[in-house]
Amino acid sequence: MTFDGPVNTTWGEAFAQMRDKIASLANWTLKDESSAGTTAFSHGDWMVFTCPNGDDVRIGCDNGSGEMSLQHGPNWDASADTWGDKYPHDWRVFPRNNVSWENTTMHVSDQVRWWLEYVDGKGFVFAATREEGDGADKGCVVGISELTRLWDYTTAQIRESKYTALVLGDYDDNGNEGGTRSVVNAVFEGGTSGGTYDGKGEVNADGNNDNYPMVETTLQASSKYEAALIGEHDLWIRDGSGNRSAHLDTVTDGGVDKFTIFKEGVPTPVGIRMD
Secondary structure, eight states, X not given: OEEEEEEEEEHHHHHXXXXXXXXXXXXXXXXXXXXXXXXXXXXXXXXXXXXXXXXXXXXXXXXXXXXXXXXXESEEETTTTEEEEOOSOOEEEXXXXXXXXXXXXXXXXXXXXXXXXXXXXXXXXXXXXXXXXXXXXXXXXEEXXXXXXXXXXXXXXXXXXXXXXXXXXXXXXXXXXXXXXXXXXXXXXXXXXXXXXXXXXXXXXXXXXOOOOEEOOEEEEEGGGTTEEEEEEOSXXXXXXXXXXXXXXXXXXXXXXXXXXXXXXXXXXXXXXXX
């Protein structure tokens, strides 16, 4: 389990560095990739990992816009380089501003700064800010966390993923309007559910108590089961501090680093776990 960053590099190199970090986890297997061993992704490149539970996760650099895409499913067919079985929900974002009704591109040569939390029994969260200084710089966050199941829905009539997603940032829509995406705790079959209780925290407003009261655990629900709770995780939390917290503030507990607050250029401030 590791929290790395900040690392200054290019957008294309960040993908390859992320691949190598996740592949170092004992129970995450690099199943397939478009350009084996490359040190920098190009538009259209991708990587596929098999998760500890046997499902697969695909992370790609979009062929047109350079967005980071997150897809998940029970089976990636490595012989055909395509999904044999995929959950319906997936998302893509990049760390730059979307220009409505235009094709907006995140170049693989663009300078970025990134952070990565990756934990064998939980998942990973990748966060990045664009660092070109041209007025288009923003941030993005892409993560996937394994749920500790509250009941064994592997035997249910309707299926659901064992993983939940965090996807924040702008996205392009190939010349259509595009916009800003804020996905916090959405499962890959049922999507976002109003029954989910998001883990959260905020700076204490009491001047005599300079601390950060937290609810660390997210209780995840699925719309496939009428918003019934299905599992929990603690890889990220919402930050509700407003202007009382700053980008990259570190939340500590008894001298131990717990979360880094990431809020620059993203629509929803979050705390990313530090292990």
